[in-house]
Amino acid sequence: MSNTPFSRFEWMIAWRYLRARKAEGGVSTMTWISLIGITLAVAALIITLAVRTGFRTEFVDTILGANGHVSVYSAGEFKENGQIDRAITDFDGWAENIRAVEGVTRAAPVVKGQVMANHIDANAGVQVFGMRLDDFRTLPRIADPETAQGSLENYDDGIAIGAGVARDLGLTLGEKIRLISPNGVKTAFGVSPRINVYDVTYIFSAGRYDIDSTRVYLPLAEAQSFFNKEGSVDEIEIMVDDPEAIDRYVPLVLAAAGEGALSWTWQDSAGAFLRALEIEDNVMFIILSVLVLIASMNIVSGLIMLVKNKGRDIGILRTMGLTEGSVLRVFFLCGSLTGVVGTIAGVILGCLFAIYIDPIFAAVNYLSGGGVWDASVRGIYALPAELQLGDVLSAVALSLGLSFVVTIFPARRAARMNPVEALRYE
Known part of the structure; x- marks a missing residue:
């Protein structure tokens, strides 16, 4: 056998x-x-x-498509009242130098702030991002015509809000939203709340519930005026070719930004x-x-x-x-x-x-x-x-x-x- x-x-x-x-x-x-x-x-x-x-x-x-891969901000200087001033005044110079770094695809000056949003009887806390239209267009998950309502061409004429914000406040395109900031107009009697009304010109969906329910975008100049930050921004929002290897870009970006620059990457925020x-x-x-x-x-x-x-x-x-x-x-x-x-x-x-x-x-x-x-x-x-x-x-x-x-x-x-x-x- x-x-x-x-x-x-x-x-x-x-x-x-x-x-x-x-x-x-x-x-x-x-x-x-x-x-x-x-x-x-x-x-x-x-x-x-x-x-x-x-x-x-x-x-x-959703993180990489709706946020910068790394944010560069200023270490700041102490003011007379003991507070740290982190405002970036030469933001266009910082952005231009950072864009020259190999692998960097986007460097956008950004103003950030938290306010109360109101429509009729509905209220919601939102985070305001102020940036220019050209920079707004480069956010893949935000400036996506397939998932958004409205036209990007009308961005400078009003405000862009997340689909969750629109749902919570009962807003549609063309309606008005009221933003209320407690740190508003400075008068002889102190600081009074600032209340501005904007037309909803764009409604986006980033694919993340928390982003859609808390985020709105204003034109950079309007955001600077609203938060009393004329001539300055809070940070430079940067995107790179290979986000998974962000640690390789950070030293180059900080060197381009100059002395006093600090960084915060997407892995720092979502790493845990x-x-x-x-x-x-x-x-x-x-x-x-x-x-x-x-x-x-x-x-x-x-x-x-x-x-x-x-x-x-x-x-x-x-x-x-x-x-x-x-x-x-x-x-x-x-x-x-x-x-x-x-x-x-x-x-x-x-x-x-x-x-x-x-x-x-x-x-x-x-x-x-x-x-x-x-x-x-x-x-x-x-x-x-x-x-x-x-x-x-x-x-x-x-x-x-x-x-x-x-x-x-x-x-x-x-x-x-x-x-x-x-x-x-x-």
Whole structure:
């Protein structure tokens, strides 16, 4: 009898055992349980990895698309009253020098302030960003005609507000919004609140609930006047070619800005959340890996039953000249084939779920009566999923590796079975 590893004869025996009925001593029911368990475990792992990747990508994209990758501001000087004055007066010079740095794609002078927004009886706290129209156009997530209402050409004639602000205040294009700042007009009797009214000329959606619900944009000159910062800005908002490598640009940008410049990167502001997300991802991968291991252990149960039921067959095959290695490979094939088929089915199911997650989630939301995804808690408006080859391959490697390893032990038991003992009571 041929001793060639994984010969056609061994494949034939393994396939016959796998499809044998229970009445014939087979374990088809246990095989199906193992197959379904591995399929669901692998699918769950791939879906989790895809959602994890999609969530991080969406979160980072909304940060990078609606904010500067690094902000440069002044260390400031102490005034006579003991306060620090951080105003940047030569902001156009700073911006021009920073734009000359290789890799910098945008350097925009910005005025920032927090005020109260009012429309009829509705009020909301908002953060005002003052910048020029040309700089406003270069914000990918903000100046996006596909998700926005209104025209950028009217930016200098009024105010641009987030979709959440418009929703909370009940505003539409062309209506008026009132901004109220407690640090307003300086008079002989002190500082009185400044109240200005603006026409809503643009409504944007950045894809992030917190940004859309708190942010508005004014033309730079109007923002300087509103916050009593004529001739100065608070910071220079910068974008670069490779935001993930922002640390490489920071020294160059600070050198271009000059002495007294400080920086604050997007990783500084979102780093804690991203680190927490990474830890959560690792924990979820470990938990789901345990599920795959549990599903793989069903293969062991099925093979142990198969070896017990096929003791007579093993004895006969051994007396016919089948080696221990051949017997081991036959039962290894029985177990590993279950793992392979289950893994393939799990990959298909997981990929299909990730690809069609939007209609699936919409159906779940409809059947549950809505409210499954709360954007105010999650931060983004939908559950994203992004398939990556590396994630799929890691799930496949884990499933196949565990399936192959756990199969070896019952297969070795079958190979070491004494043919005399196996046939003694037959």
